[in-house]
Amino acid sequence: MKDFIIPWNDTDMGTPAKTGAPVTLTIDGFEVTVPEGTSVMRAASEAGIQVPKLCATDSLEAFGSCRLCVVEIEGRRGTPSSCTTPVTEGMVVRTQSKKVQKIRRGVMELYISDHPLDCLTCAANGDCELQDMAGAVGLRDVRYAAGENHFEVRQNGEENPRYIAKDTSNPYFAYDPSKCIVCSRCVRACEEVQGTFALTIEGRGFDSRVSPGAADDDFLTSDCVSCGACVQACPTGTLQEKSVIELGTPSRSVVTTCAYCGVGCSFKAELNGDELVRMVPWKHGKANRGHSCVKGRFAWGYAHHQDRILNPMIRDSIDQPWREVSWDEALGFAAARLKGIQEKHGRRSLGVITSSRCTNEETFLVQKLARAVFLNNNTDTCARVCHSPTGYGLGQTFGTSAGTQDFDSVEHTDVVIVMGANPTDAHPVFGSRLKKRLREGAKLIVIDPRRIDLVKSSHVEAAHHLPLKPGTNVAVITAMAHVIVTEGLADEAFIRDRCDWNEYAEYAEFVADPRHSPEATEALTGVPAEALRAAARTFATGGNGAIYYGLGVTEHSQGSTTVMGIANLAMLTGNIGRPGVGVNPLRGQNNVQGSCDMGSFPHELPGYRHVKNADVREVFERAWGVEIDPEPGLRIPNMLDAAVDGTFKGLYVQGEDILQSDPDTRHVAAGLAAMECVIVHDLFLNETANYAHVFLPGSTFLEKDGTFTNAERRINMVREVMKPLNGYADWEVTQALANAMGANWTYSHPREIMAEIAATTPSFAGVTYDLITEKGSVQWPCNEAHPEGTPLMHVDEFMRGKGRFIVTEYVATDEKTGPRFPLLLTTGRILSQYNVGAQTRRTDNNVWHDEDMLEIHPHDAEQRGVKDGDWVKLASRSGETALRARITERVSPGVVYTTFHHPDTQANVVTTDYSDWATNCPEYKVTAVQVMPSNGPTDWQEHYNELAARSRRIEAAE
Amino acid sequence: MSPDKMVHMANQIATFFKSQPGDEAADRVAAHLSDFWEPRMRRQLLDFIAADGAGLDPLVIEAAKRMNAPAD
Structure with a gap:
């Protein structure tokens, strides 16, 4: 098994990378050039020389407490710590000398004098920096007699008052204070990386201890969000994953992509044999930069849960119990039913739902099943119920539905609008990156009916919170535009250069109407006019402005209109086409971006091209040897309506639970119950499976190769970490179903499916597995014009040419409160x-x-x-x-x-x-x-x- | 789909395009229906209009004449 770490260097460089003018210095006689601001420690590491260290790690700013990394620098007195000393031009550094060796050995001796010497039975054995450093400095004996210490349970027959028992309250990791060297890496990780500030150092000197929150708190009751950053930062066995304690240190690792939210964090899956031991965020992952949240880091045990179904099952009707059968029998049963339905009810009586949890390749095959085997366009995906308005709204204004930035962009933002999104809960790793920028001084405007955590939490406070009434998004956004236009804050130079000026003129006249003023809309929206004016001024004048939004924007009667309003606001203030700005939809599912890209929608083929276009159909007709239906297909709600009407009879659902997730459960249930063949392809007997006739067991993201595309259009590799427990990856199951219906597909690996995607879809034309592996990830569009992908969209011009302002009239939803439902x-x-x-x-x-x-x-x-x-x-x-x-x-x-x-x-x-x-x-x-x-x-x-x-x-x- | 739901959905589309500048609202509603409504939905709309079209925005009724005929 290939170890996918090898091409990339995972060495801990000690302190973070810097950007700046090149500085050349000499370390141990070797010349090295690094950016200004780099530490001597990191410069040494760049030159291949590792200076011993304990309190330093390259995910955190230098702290300078352990004194192990001391070096000698010509012309300087004493022995400065290399982690806190920045390089200067011509500096001459010696990292090894009798003098520093003696100091380091002395430091280690002190550390070890207060550390239990139970290395052989310690969970961190072999994975412990303290152990490594003892070796590196040549520690051979410890002269100090055992005196007062923190690790002995009893001393001289008495209870040791300094001993604190292990805290195992967190389900995923343990805190063993007896092994702590008080390097503060955990405390700093909690502050700098995660931004929760749950941990602190209590006491002084020898009494210093790491503490989660208040005196009577343990890790579970504290503010800790279990992101794992402290565990990752801990150089010893003090903070340790329980899975490692239980299973031992892992011996191999595979880089892959998390399957939870749309941030798309890169992880190293670490294993022994085919037993997953832990998931560790991968520091070269460009979405997460080495950070993680409680879900991706720890919540993967479902893959082996006893509820998982591993054998195919069928039943004639949904009141019968399931019957386990062979794959052949299940697929034959399904294919016969589907064909029977089409013979009786016509070709448009079947459909599919692709999964935003599955890979691009799997999604591509499911929509291909509808288009090339069912011969209709009845394909939809869960984006229908989350970000489909983003697709429509941004498509109309900018010319493509994608988010405009990468996540790194937030580091250059000065003013952030977060609207209808709750990143610290739903996109936690991005939330942490945003909070870091806010702590550096960026201003925040929250537009949300709830007081989400970002409004006020540790060291973060929104400059403006506009707590609008649900359903009034368009009125609020239009009122903000009103303030910007009428107060002369619009960026007219940008608009003249980049947008259609005539449309802008009509739009400006529309928003300037006094009926859109914050004062006029206050009664409706519940947002105080002065607060809204202040927020609009902050956004228009505060420098780089970025808008991040979520389902609180899209899941409304006017969801598409609000998305267009957001795009208007970005164009109005010139906040498009450079780092730190843009319109950023925060995608819900790991691959909701990808499932949309792959043609899951019933009106468009892969690459967002409408099925009505004959030239686009021809591309696929030639590739697939079938005639593509030029009519749009049914969307999920329309499928259910048609099922109740009796014209839609069969559905293949991959990795989605519409009965629980879709609105108006009774209607969904009625639709499903009216169908003659519901095929659920999933890990578990989900709620939708209550109405299914065929159950095909699915595979987890750990069990297959493929790609996910995250909210920044970043195509990340998903790698087969272990073999599928159910026997087949999901793409193989879809292929088998298609072939049972006579398709004759012959894919032997997902890379062949990606090749087909690239051959048919211009924005993916340059994407190959080799390129993704070489670059780590690639952001589409990736083609001849952008051979290495596109981190920022619309840099010189919009995808559609000129950006389009669209009038956004507020229309009250018909869902109104009244005496019965107030x-x-x-x-x-x-x-x-x-x-x-x-x-x-x-x-x-x-x-x-x-x-x-x-x-x-x-x-x-x-x-x-x-x-x-x-x-x-x-x-x-x-x-x-x-x-x-x-x-x-x-x-x-x-x-x-x-x-x-x-x-x-x-x-x-x-x-x-x-x-x-x-x-x-x-x-x-x-x-x-x-x-x-x-x-x-x-x-x-x-x-x-x-x-x-x-x-x-x-x-x-x- | 229930007639009420269809009327509600169609009228929502008309409401948006009515708010837009210019005099192409009927064409744009028609294009939206052609692009996003599956043939049996457009068929249902035409049948409903043929019956009496009660409750539909007049713009929808005009647009229905201009949208693509639903293929079978």
Whole structure:
């Protein structure tokens, strides 16, 4: 097995890389040139000389506490620490001499005098920098007699008052204070990298100890978000993954890509044999730069969960138990049913849902199944219910749906708007990078009905929080544009140069109308006019302005209009086409960008090209030898409608749980129940599988090769870390299904699928596995014009030529509060769980969140006689469910909020069938509801649980 | 799809394009329907208009005449 680390150097350079003018110095006689600001330690490392160190690591700024890295520099007195000493021109450094050797040995002797010498049974044995340094400095004996120390449980028959027992409260890592050398790397990682400030050093001198928060806190009760940065930074076995404690140090590693959110972090999967020991963020990963969150770092145990289904299953009707069968029988059964349906109901009676969790190659094959085998365009993906308005809105204004920047861009931002997104929970690694920039002085404007953590948390405070009423995004964005235009803050030079001036003139006249002023819209939006004016001025005048947004923008009746409003705002202020600016949709799923790129939408072929275009169809017709249907296909909600109408009868769903994730659960259930063949291809018997006739077991991201494309259009490699437990990677299963229907596909590796993508899709023309492996990752467009990819879009001109301003008239949603349903429900997700929870619920992440709670403002709670923790009934015109209440001022009066991670909650029983005007993206973020005290789950929930249990029965093998 | 839902969706599209400058609203609604509504949805719209079209924005009714005929 090839070790994918080899091409890249993982050496810890000691201090972070710097940018600056070249400086040349001599280290141990070797000349080396490094950027100004670089430390002597890093310069030495560049020259291949490792200076011993303990408190230094290249993910953190130099600290200079351990004194192990001392060197001699000509013309300087004493022995400066190389980590804190910047290089100067002509400097002459000696890293090794009798003098520094003696100092280092003395330092190590002191460290070791207060350290348990249990190396052979220590979990960090072989993976311990203290051990390495003892060797490197030639420590041969420790002269100090055992005196007061921190590691002996008992001393002289008495309890050792300095001994602190191991803290094992966190499910994923242990803190053993007896092994701590107080290098502060964990504390600094928590501050500098993660930005949570949960850890601190308590006491002084010999009494100094690492402490999570207040005196009575352990790691679990502290502010710790379990990102793993401290564990990663710890040079000893003090902070150690429990999986390593249990399984031993890993012996091989494979670089791959996380399968949770759209940040797309690179990880090293570290294993023994085919047993995964830990996932460690990879420092050369360009999305995450060596950071991680609790999900990617730790929540991978679902891959081996007992609920995972490893054998294909079929049943004639959904009231029967499942029957385990061979792959051949399952595929034959499925193919016969699908063909039978098409014979009887026509070729448009079948469809597919591609997965934004699966690879580009797998997604490409699923849409190809619809287009080349079913011969229709009935393909859709979960982007329908999240970022389809981004596709439409940015396509109309800029000419392509993609985010304009890379994540590194945030390091050059001066003013950030975060709208309808909660990065610290939903895109945590980007959230940390954003917080770092905010601590450096960038200003933040939060536009969100909730007081999300970014509004105020450790060392971060938003300059402006505009707590708008759900459903009024367009009014707020248009009012901001009003302020910018009427106060003369628009960047007219940019607009004249880059945009269609006539359209701008019409737009400017529209937004300047007094009815769009913050004062005129205040009553509607709930945002104080002065606050909105101040925020608009900050954005327009504060330097590089970047807009980051999430599903709080898109999942509305006017989702597409808000996206266009955001694009308008970026063009209006000249914030496009350079680092630090831009329009940045934060994508929900790991490969939602990729699944859209791959032609998952029913109206467009791969590369965002409409099926009506004969020249585009011809490309695929030639490649596939079929005729492509020129008519757009059904979107997910339309498929369900057509199923209820009796014209849509068969569906292949790969890696998506529409019954739990899509709105108006009763309608989804009715649609699924009306179909004659539902094929669920998944890891688990998810909620949708309750209505399925065929279950095809899926493979996890650890078990296959392929690529994911993250929110910055970055194509990252996914590598087969272990063999699929179910026997086949998902692309092989789709191929087998297609072939069972007579397709005769012959792919033997995903690289061949990527070659087909590149051959048919201009923005991917230059993408190959070799290029991605060589570069680490590639951002599309990658073609002749951009052979190494495109970090920034629209640099000299927009994809469509001139940027287009579009008038954004506010239209109130028809989902209105009234006497029956006086509150507005909005939904979201939290840090530790992921969407429908199919994966994270099957990990120890449940210790942080084991049920969905309804957040309600104290005023609304008191009016209804609801106390914290009470069961409440949540009712809308669509349905009702029950869950427990959490009373909090994070939500405004009149607004309630919940997550949808747990199937018992059935939050989507309550959401309605209203959707975005352009794309049918459901209006999850606005539902008029009533909340009232209740005794427990509703009849629907209990009935549903019974049905789910019955649907999951598997017939005992004979 | 229920007639109410279809009317609601079609009227939403008309509402957006009515707000845009110029006099091409009907053509743009028609293009949107041709681009994004699957043939049986467009067929349902035409049948509904043929019946009485109650509740539809007049712009939708005009656009329906101009959108691509749904292929079978």
